Structures are given as C-alpha cells and as structure tokens.
Amino acid sequence: MKFAFKMGASALALTVAATSAYAEIDEAWWKAAAEPYQGVTIRGVTESSPPSLYIREVLAPEFEALTGIRVDVETTSWDQMFDKAIKDMEASTGIYDMAYIEQDIIYSYLSRNFLTDLTQFLADNPDLKAATYDESNFTTFADYFKDDAGHLYGVPMEAFLKVYLYRTDLFNDPEIQAEFKEKTGRDLVPAKTHAEYAEVAQFFTAYGEENDLDLWGTTAQAHTGHVASWYEYFESVAPTFGVYNWGIDADNNYGASVANGGEMNGPEAVEAMTWWLSMRDIAPPESPASTWTEVGTTFGAGRAAQGLVYGENAGWIAADESKSLVVGKVGVALPPLKDGVMEEVEGGTGYIGYYDGGAFGMPHSSKNKEATALFLQYIGQNEVQPDWAVAAPRVTNTATYDDPKVQEMNEKLSGYYDLIKDRGYLFAGAPAYPFHAQVREATAPIFYQILTGDLGVQEGLDQMAATAESTLTELGYRK
Amino acid sequence: MQSKRLGWILLAPTLVILFFFGVLPFIYVVYVSFHQWNPFAVNPEMVFNGADNFRQIVFDPAFLNSIGVTVMFVFFAVLSELILGYVLAQAFMRDFPGKAIFRTIHTLPLIMAPIIVGSVWKLMTTPSIGIIPKFLDEWFGITMNIGTSAPAAFATVVIMDIWHWTPLVTLTLIAALVSLPPDPFEQAQIDGANKRQIFWHITLPMIAPAVVATVFIRLMDALRTVDEVWMLTGGGPGSATRFVGVHIFKEVFPKTNYGYGSTISVIVLYLTIVVCWLLYVTMLAPRSKKD
Numbered sequence A: 001m002k003f004a005f006k007m008g009a010s011a012l013a014l015t016v017a018a019t020s021a022y023a024e025i026d027e028a029w030w031k032a033a034a035e036p037y038q039g040v041t042i043r044g045v046t047e048s049s050p051p052s053l054y055i056r057e058v059l060a061p062e063f064e065a066l067t068g069i070r071v072d073v074e075t076t077s078w079d080q081m082f083d084k085a086i087k088d089m090e091a092s093t094g095i096y097d098m099a100y101i102e103q104d105i106i107y108s109y110l111s112r113n114f115l116t117d118l119t120q121f122l123a124d125n126p127d128l129k130a131a132t133y134d135e136s137n138f139t140t141f142a143d144y145f146k147d148d149a150g151h152l153y154g155v156p157m158e159a160f161l162k163v164y165l166y167r168t169d170l171f172n173d174p175e176i177q178a179e180f181k182e183k184t185g186r187d188l189v190p191a192k193t194h195a196e197y198a199e200v201a202q203f204f205t206a207y208g209e210e211n212d213l214d215l216w217g218t219t220a221q222a223h224t225g226h227v228a229s230w231y232e233y234f235e236s237v238a239p240t241f242g243v244y245n246w247g248i249d250a251d252n253n254y255g256a257s258v259a260n261g262g263e264m265n266g267p268e269a270v271e272a273m274t275w276w277l278s279m280r281d282i283a284p285p286e287s288p289a290s291t292w293t294e295v296g297t298t299f300g301a302g303r304a305a306q307g308l309v310y311g312e313n314a315g316w317i318a319a320d321e322s323k324s325l326v327v328g329k330v331g332v333a334l335p336p337l338k339d340g341v342m343e344e345v346e347g348g349t350g351y352i353g354y355y356d357g358g359a360f361g362m363p364h365s366s367k368n369k370e371a372t373a374l375f376l377q378y379i380g381q382n383e384v385q386p387d388w389a390v391a392a393p394r395v396t397n398t399a400t401y402d403d404p405k406v407q408e409m410n411e412k413l414s415g416y417y418d419l420i421k422d423r424g425y426l427f428a429g430a431p432a433y434p435f436h437a438q439v440r441e442a443t444a445p446i447f448y449q450i451l452t453g454d455l456g457v458q459e460g461l462d463q464m465a466a467t468a469e470s471t472l473t474e475l476g477y478r479k
Numbered sequence B: 001m002q003s004k005r006l007g008w009i010l011l012a013p014t015l016v017i018l019f020f021f022g023v024l025p026f027i028y029v030v031y032v033s034f035h036q037w038n039p040f041a042v043n044p045e046m047v048f049n050g051a052d053n054f055r056q057i058v059f060d061p062a063f064l065n066s067i068g069v070t071v072m073f074v075f076f077a078v079l080s081e082l083i084l085g086y087v088l089a090q091a092f093m094r095d096f097p098g099k100a101i102f103r104t105i106h107t108l109p110l111i112m113a114p115i116i117v118g119s120v121w122k123l124m125t126t127p128s129i130g131i132i133p134k135f136l137d138e139w140f141g142i143t144m145n146i147g148t149s150a151p152a153a154f155a156t157v158v159i160m161d162i163w164h165w166t167p168l169v170t171l172t173l174i175a176a177l178v179s180l181p182p183d184p185f186e187q188a189q190i191d192g193a194n195k196r197q198i199f200w201h202i203t204l205p206m207i208a209p210a211v212v213a214t215v216f217i218r219l220m221d222a223l224r225t226v227d228e229v230w231m232l233t234g235g236g237p238g239s240a241t242r243f244v245g246v247h248i249f250k251e252v253f254p255k256t257n258y259g260y261g262s263t264i265s266v267i268v269l270y271l272t273i274v275v276c277w278l279l280y281v282t283m284l285a286p287r288s289k290k291d
Helices: A002-019 A027-037 A050-067 A078-091 A103-111 A118-124 A140-145 A174-184 A194-210 A227-241 A267-280 A292-300 A311-319 A341-346 A369-380 A382-391 A398-402 A404-412 A416-426 A436-452 A457-475 B002-032 B052-058 B061-092 B099-111 B114-125 B131-140 B150-178 B183-190 B195-223 B227-232 B244-252 B258-283 B285-290
Strands: A041-047 A070-076 A098-102 A154-167 A306-310 A330-333 A355-361
Touching: A027 A050, A027 A369, A041 A050, A041 A078, A041 A355, A041 A369, A050 A070, A050 A154, A050 A311, A050 A369, A050 A382, A070 A078, A078 A098, A098 A103, A098 A369, A103 A140, A103 A355, A103 A436, A118 A369, A140 A154, A140 A355, A140 A416, A154 A311, A154 A369, A154 A416, A174 A194, A194 A267, A194 A306, A227 A267, A227 A306, A227 A341, A227 A436, A267 A436, A267 A457, A292 A306, A292 A311, A306 A311, A311 A330, A311 A404, A311 A416, A341 A416, A382 A398, A382 A404, A398 A404, A404 A416, A436 A457, B002 B258, B052 B258, B061 B099, B061 B150, B061 B195, B061 B244, B099 B150, B114 B131, B114 B150, B114 B227, B150 B195, B150 B227, B183 B195, B195 B258, B227 B244, B244 B258
Parallel strands: A041 A070, A041 A098
Antiparallel strands: A098 A355, A154 A306, A154 A330, A154 A355
8 A cells, every 4th residue: 555655646746757847858859859950040130129139049049958949039129120031031041040039010910921830840750749839838928820720820928918017116105105195185005097097197286396306196108209109008098998800801991981880080099098198198298208218118118107018127126226216116007997898808809918928939031940849849838937037027937936046036027027927918918910011101200190199099099090091092901 | 534544543442442342232122123022922933023012002091191200300311410510610719728628528429339328318217217308307307208208219219419520510610610711701800790680691601512522422421321229119009119220130031021111222312412512503513513
C-alpha cells in the first residue's frame, strides 16, 4: 500500500511536472530541433515598444544561446514598421522572417494572404513542434489572430487594455475629498459615468489652478495632426457612448452615415465627440500635441488626476521610479460609461474600450520558415512569460496571471492584471476591417478639423461618414 | 578621340547608378500613376485607369491645400534664408572678435539630420515643457500652442527651416563674395556710387549665378520637406502644415494609395521643374543673352 502510494504520488508528481505551466525548457529538444538550421539568421521587424525591446534584448539572445540560430530583431517606429513589413510582404522579397502584427492590421494582412498559417505549418512539420508550446495556453486575445477555421497566424506577444487610471493619492486625500464633497455634493471616487468624470476633471483642473499646481483634471490624447487622437475617439470614447466599430455597419453594406444604417454621424457620436472635446479643453496644454506616448508621460509626470491611458504605459507609470513621479499612487478602473452601455456589452453587443496588442507573425515570403517557427514557439511558451510580463506589463498566456512575480506586479498596478483577467472580455480590439488604415487616413484630416474648430462637430462627423462611405466604395467594399 | 572615350568610361559608373536608381524608378512611378492600385482594396491588383488620377488631382481639395501651404512655406522660408544668409555672409566677410567661433556655431544646424531638428523643435515648442512657449508667456504674455494655433504652427515650421538651412545659404554666398574681383568695386567707389548702387548694379549681378543655384537647391529641398514637419506637427493642426511631401507620404504609406500617390509625385516633380525653369529664365537667361 505504502509502495503503491509512493508510486502513485511519484507518477502524479511527474505528470504535474511534465504538464506544469512552468516546466523546465527541454534544452536537448531545442538543440536537436535547431540542429539543421545552424548558421541561419532570422530577421524580424517590430515597433520599438517595451515588449518588443524585451524580445530583442532578452528572448532573442536566450534563444540564440540555446539553439545557435541567430535572431536579428529590428525595432523601429510604428509607421516605419508597417511600411517595411507591408513592402516586404507585398513584393515577396523575404527580407523579414517575422513581422509584428498589430491587432488592427491582421485583417488587412489576412485578406492579402501575407501570413503563414502557423497552426497548419506546425501540423505539417511535427518535428518542429515543441512540447511546451500550445495554442491553448494563450488568452482569448489570440482569437484575433485566427482565421475562420481557428488557425493561428501570429503568436501573441503583447496585450493591454486602455484603462482608466486615476491618482489614488489625490482621490484618497481627506482634504481634497472634503472640498470635492462640498463643491459637488458627492464622494470623490473614480467616475462611472461621463458626467461624473467631467465633474472630477473640472474639479481637479480648478484645484490645480487655485493652488498653483501643474495639475489638470484629465488627460487627452488629442494630437491635431496624428492619428492617435482619431484612435482615442473611435476606440476609447465613442464605444463608451454606444458607438461601436467606428460607427460603420459591416452587415449593412458598410454604411457609415445614419442615412445608410451607420452611426458615425449619429446623435451618440455627436454626444461622444462633444464630451471628449470638452475634456480636451480642460486637459493639460500639451494635449493637442499628445499621442499615446505623451499621454503616458503627462500622467507619469503627475500632471493629470485621471485619464484613459494605454496599458503598456501603466507599468512604468505605476512602478518605475526612474521615469514616473506617481509610483504607488495609481489606481485602475473601468472607463466611464453612458447608461445602458454596460448592459449592451454584457449582453454581447459592443465593447467598452480598446483591447490593444499584437503578435509576431511569419510572412508568407519568409525564407527561413522552420527556424522562425522554432523562435515563435519559444516566445509563446508559458515558461518565458512571467519575467516578460513584469518587464513590460502584458499578458498573453493564461498561466501568467498566477505567477508570483506577476501577482506582485499586479499589486503595484492596483489590480491591473486582475482587470485584464476578469474584465478583459468587456474590451475589444479593432473591428475586423481589411481597410482599417485606408478609412482612418481618409477621415483623419476631417477629424483634425473638428479638433481645431474649423468644422463643427455635427458637420465634421457628417463629412467623415460621407468620406468613409466614398472611400469604401472606391476600395470596392461598399457596393 | 581617346580623351572622349576616357571621359565616358569615367562617367559610366555614375550614369549606370543614375539610370537604375533614378531614371528607372521614375519611369515606374509614371507607369503606376496611370493606375488605380491599393493593395488592400477588394481588387488588390493594378488597374489601368488612364488619366483618371490626373483628373482627380485637379479637384482634390486636400492636394490643392497642400500645394497652397507648400508654396507659402517655400516663399517665406527661402526668401528669409536668402536675405538672412546674405546679411550673415557680408558679416563674415568682415573681421570682428569671436568671428571663428560664431561661424562654427552658426554652421552647426547644417550637420543635424532633419528628424533630429524636428525633435529638438518639438521639445522647444511643446506647451508646458518647451522653452519657447514658456518665455513667450513670461516675457510677453503670449500663449503659444502649435497644437491648436495654425498660424503659430506654420510660423514655427518656417522659423525651424530658416534656423536649419540659412547656414547653407551663408556658406555658398560667402564663397561667391570671396571670389568677386575687387576692381569693379574700386572703380564704382571712385565714380561715387553709393552702397545701394554698388549692391544692385555690381554685387548682385555678379553673384546671381550663385544665388540662383542656392535658390534652386533650397527650393527643391523645401518642396520635399517631410521629416522635420512630420516630427514637429505631423501636418497639423488640421492641415495647416500638411505640405505636399507630408501629403504624399500619408497618401502612399499609411493609406497605401499607390496609384494616386504616384500621380501626385509626378505632378509635384513637374511643378518643381517648371518653377526652377521660370527662375532660370527670369534671373539667368537675360544675363546669358547680354554676355
């Protein structure tokens, strides 16, 4: 009995060890699998972001030391990355073996068959399949990189929410709480509605002015010449008013205007834009020149009491003392919503904000597909995720949430990882449009004119809807 | 005969490179300009559409606006650089304490990449952190925000260009002034000509070829300005600084509208050649006839 128990326990321990999320990487297997590709150099192009830099600085050298396959990762600007990757795949030059696929561009790439079907490739090459790599390890964010058949075209490497950050030191200050209560008649807590958010924003902007502080009530990603502002409105503000998928109805001949079944110029869109512009007007003065990066910097510099901030910046804002002045003073919450939106989203229609992220895919033109498949599996393993998640707050594998290092970081980030895990389903990536950049670029100049006041909100949204429809007709999507 | 052949042999590498990296791509761009081609359209192939793109350009308000702001930018920037460059060149022709140091410092912007110049000016002009809005506010009570004010953004871009490129004009004009023979100036002084007469009737005609060459270079550079503006304003606010180079970039790269973008490029090249030709005809051709 004792022996049987011992055997049983040993077998269980072995099974647990073998299937554990954090089983040791089988070095012998990786070396053997990489043996035929010695001397091969694989090249990748990606955005210069914290997760990508981690790949370049940590994962690529680790993989190189383990397998002997050299990995060159080129980190560049967002625009340049797309430009280089698209040109390479369009011309089938095969310069790159890996390309960063932002969630919003995947549909364009799939429509042109730019990417290699990773699921199929590994099925066709079982010798290259690592035991520690499993597509089911990924969070549901990986679904954005799958086709209708459920085949994966990119290994998720970053995933964030654009969240509502607020300053806990300000919100929990008894004197400020009392002053707020006196002025507004309600408690100072993170806003749940747009009216509450506006009230808090107005209070803190006035508070900053009265006390001669460099403090404003809200951030605003409102650059008047960069698409960051367009994204803030369509991805983070309009959905909270119930305008989803940019107000374009894909099931209704891609109508954008109300007249054609869309919502881009509808009353909710007008309300959303008007509210957002009113917030922009009481945000720090740098806001009309702020992209996503500057919004993070503004919040990290302690210049805003609250704001919608990309999760990739939340990590350093909350925890990096060398960059942020508000370490330990940051709270995380869901964005404010219009009445009825949460019910709609819980019911399966729409979303309340942006689930941002990307994956590493293999261009169809790659000349080193086997070696690249090994590297992509390497970065997709559970084993490499925890340190990566701490270095750059991103979670792509379900098991990562339970790692002690990640849990520790979660506390520093006031439950940011819990928010992704438990409430991530309320957020969504960009709509499944293969014409993403084309419609964005066609409508953005009009959008900027709304920001500068050259066009009124209704007039501008009308023009945007008309331009979106004419562009879609020109591209052949709208009949 | 042999020296001619040697000349062609020596020129050959340059001509081959020019053909493959200059002429061939240009022919390809002209070819693409007669097509509708967006790789993310339902039909991603190139479709010949005759002169449709050229017809569309004439009625494209975004393109016409970009041409308008570019012409204004070129006019203000190049004219200012020419005047300032000449004044500085004249100053450097004289001796004054610290001349060598000043001349070195004055030339420094030239060695900076446009993208760096744009970044530096962005840092200097961003509200709240930039030194320029700070001092304008403290000293004159002027609120400067290039994110909201179109005139401020346009003026800043022009000033940035002047700061970056005036040293080039200064250096070429110094070279021209140094090479002038002293005799005509001495004779003019003996004849009682004043400074203004000497400038209009002797200096300017004699340095005209250098001036025109400098204007050509700056004109062509200014017409294709992208990097600095991209960094500083991104073409905004609105379309206040969406110069034609920025417009082409946005049309071709993010929008992947390769056919129409090529058409704009061809038209802009044509306009550049026309403007340079007009300059040549008005400033140099009469002089050549006289000679």
